[in-house]
Amino acid sequence: MAECNEIIFGKLVYSCAFEKYRSDEEFIPEHFLGFQLSGETHAFYAKGNAVVTENTIVLVRKNQLIRSIKYPDKFGKYQFVSITLDKETLQQYAMENKIVVDTPYRGNQKLFFEPDDYLRSYFLSLGPYINKTKEATPRLAALKIREAVELLLQSNPDFKNLLFDFSEPYKIDLEEFMNQNYMFNVPVASYAKLTGRSLSTFKRDFERTFRKSPMRWLMERRLDEAHYLIKHKQQKPADFYLDLGFENLSHFYFAFKQKFGVTTSEI
Incomplete structure (x- = not known):
């Protein structure tokens, strides 16, 4: 089996591969948060490329095109887990917490950033769901997504202006x-x-x-x-x-x- 994608619950997706695998071009319609469990992801996008190494967390911005190549580690396994931060969930969160975007996000344009211990522990906590030793109810799944948002804002308050900007893409050159x-x-x-x-x-x-x-x-x-x-x-x-x-x-x-x-x- 060259590559697999499995929806664990709602918006949590687990990807694995056992040999080098090139993905099709992807249009990313929603922000997503991901964690490289093993192997590497080589990602190519309009502004350059990035290598996502083991134990790296990525926050990928919505509305962009990405192509990737997945490389298993020396033990022959590639594992990546991602959780979609969809517009509906973020709008609900913003309303409940009275969040208003006051300025456009102008942070680092790279795909990934150094995770703190809280974010790393968060992804490790998803292990039982990935390994099927525990099943997430819809309520628990929703709570896990909200937890991811909380931890992102804790790690970098400026992510507020990225996650809660609900304006439509404006006409660009x-x-x-x-x-x-x-x-x-x-x-x-x-x-x-x-x-x-x-x-x-x-x-x-x-x-x-x-x-x-x-x-x-x-x-x-x-x-x-x-x-x-x-x-x-x-x-x-x-x-x-x-x-x-x-x-x-x-x-x-x-x-x-x-x-x-x-x-x-x-x-």
Whole structure:
């Protein structure tokens, strides 16, 4: 078995792997808090990449695209547990505790941070649920999520301005965003949401900006990058086609020949 994802309760997900596993691109619609129990996660996102090592806690911000590679440890096991901090739960918490966001969150943009003893102990306390030696009732599951929020705010009060900012994404610079995220193979609707637009507005703004449809531009942008990697970096298509958003090599080779009139080996 290469990879498994198991929902333990509601919003708690346990992931495991027993060999190197590359995940599909993921659109992250909600904040989530995670803990690397064993192995490593190599995460790639618009602003760079990060290596999540064993015993590291990550707080991943909502509304972004991420691709990851999972590496088992020397004993052949990868384990990662994550808990979703969904909008409904956070809104309820904010209302009950009269929390108001007074300024945008401007903290570290990295995916992860050094956990304190309380957060580490919190994740270790989830062990019985993961190992199925204890079952969480809906009420207990809700309490565990709220406990995670409490501990996050205790570890860094500024997280208030991150977790309880419920404003919708505003329109951002389309050209800059697309040139940072073109390699993610996700539906056009995901690109629209991330740029603060409806699908119809996104398509209209896109054609005004690039003079092409989103799908055509994405294909050409990926192929241009592939041409550069082959000609100037001497890289092989098999090593990067997935990183550029192509689903399989045969499709890549066909599209490349169609655009440039030569095969990759003829460059």
